[in-house]
Amino acid sequence: MKLETIKLAISNGATLTLYLHDIMELRxxxxxxxxxxxxxxxxxxxxxxxxxxxxxxxxxxxxAAILRYSCLEEARNMQPMAEALESIRILREHAEEWHIAGDKIAVCGFSAGGHLAAATGTMWNEPALMERLNYTGDALKPNAMILGYPVITSGEFAHRGSFYNISGSRVDDEISGFYSIEKRVNSDTPPTFIWHTEDDPAVTVENVLLLISALRKAEVSFECHIFNKGQHGLSMCNQEVNTPNAHCAHWFGLCLEWLDSIGFGLE
Structure with a gap:
């Protein structure tokens, strides 16, 4: 494994950590x-x-790569979105060197990180971000999204703390609504895999129901699995992350199958 951490130039503290397969293994x-x-x-x-x-x-x-993005007050003004898009730029620019398939970059997020992943897939062509990062076209668009119990809506079912930290607003208004993902989905949104639990007490399942409705309306390909029971923050649903849940743990295998179905499979 090649393990490397890169500090993003557009941020005070955000980092991109790479987990790359050895070139000999890749052949x-x-x-x-x-x-x-x-x-x-x-x-x-x-x-x-x-x-x-x-x-x-x-x-x-x-x-694989991990983006540790800006949080709290430093998350305002679309800063995490800029960092995610800059990360995609780095991955594509180094695709040949690192043996990355540049047309197969998926963004995978959980909870508020799911919001960031979804924002990356729906805000990649936001004019202010395009100007800020000095790019045009779809060069920074992710090719797929994987969303685990994602924060989606700024409305009735919002995880208000997440929207406050990203927008500075504590209510459902124009400022927080700017970041409401179901309002941003369109035909340019990449294929999406979603999983959630029906009884999640922190980010309610209505978030993904609103997202699914928006994806269907925009005719965006998606797959969604809503498990009946499971606390918020399940991650890999195993003992390592202290949330063992054998049923919900199926999300990962289902996700790998979905990736294969959309052309991300390993040869």
Missing amino acids: EQARPIILITPGGAYSFCSEREAEPVAISFYNAGYH
């Missing part, structure tokens, strides 16, 4: 990469949803 074969954005209500980046997830994808044959 010159480029592989897809999963960019992971941990949860934490935009107040911190949960380590439970970082390396355990990266290692799981790595062991399944994928390259």
